[in-house]
Amino acid sequence: MTKACTxxxxxxxxxxxxxxxxxxxxxxxxxxxxxxxxxxxxVVVAVITESVPVPNKDKLTKLRVDLGGGEEVTVVTNAKxxxxxxxIVVAKVGASLPNMEELVAKATVGGVKSEGMVxxxxxxxxxxxxxxxxxxxxxxxxxxxxxxxxxxxxxx
Numbered sequence: 001m002t003k004a005c006t007x008x009x010x011x012x013x014x015x016x017x018x019x020x021x022x023x024x025x026x027x028x029x030x031x032x033x034x035x036x037x038x039x040x041x042x043v044v045v046a047v048i049t050e051s052v053p054v055p056n057k058d059k060l061t062k063l064r065v066d067l068g069g070g071e072e073v074t075v076v077t078n079a080k081x082x083x084x085x086x087x088i089v090v091a092k093v094g095a096s097l098p099n100m101e102e103l104v105a106k107a108t109v110g111g112v113k114s115e116g117m118v119x120x121x122x123x124x125x126x127x128x129x130x131x132x133x134x135x136x137x138x139x140x141x142x143x144x145x146x147x148x149x150x151x152x153x154x155x156x
Contacts, residue, residue, distance in 0.1 A: 005029060008022060013029050042092040042096075043097070043124070045088075045089060045137060045142065045147055046067050046087070046143055047085070048063050048064070048066075048082055048084050048086050048088060049084060050062075051082050051084050054076060057111075061078070061082055062112050063076070066143040068143035069144050073116055074114060075116045076112050076114040078132065079120070079134035080134075081134070087136065087138070087141050089119040090118060091104045091119055092116050093116060097123045098123070121135055126150055128151050135147070137152060138152060
């Protein structure tokens with residue numbers, strides 16, 4: 001569910017301020033408007049459905065990801081090895097991650113609109129795995145599920 005200001009319809013909300021407010025019109029946002037979806041629910045397992053290089057940007061890749069429940073979004077990343085069919089962890093717009101001060105927001109990256117962020121181990125509070133390396137999950141995880149609380153052990 002996308003949060004929006006009832007006064008102007010903007011989704012550009014600052015929910016970490018007290019009181020929370022809309023960045024577009026400055027109106028205070030009530031709990032019903034902005035706080036209905038817990039931030040933990042905004043970090044989910046996603047399945048990459050499409051992976052294409054961003055034109056004229058050597059290190060960027062445009063991904064289409066299935067977030068479960070029929071929800072599919074575009075995410076731009078510089079993480080390597082993000083191929084179609086792989087399972088990753090995505091922070092949706094509005095998510096709060098342990099190592100970031102700002103909430104995940106829509107952004108234009110390399111000229112492409114991105115509606116979320118590919119997570120690495122430090123973003124999830126996991127030990128092991130480097131910053132900037134996408135977390136890949138086994139096929140036993142489905143799109144839309146909550147990610148595990150720790151890095152899964154590789155199967156032998």
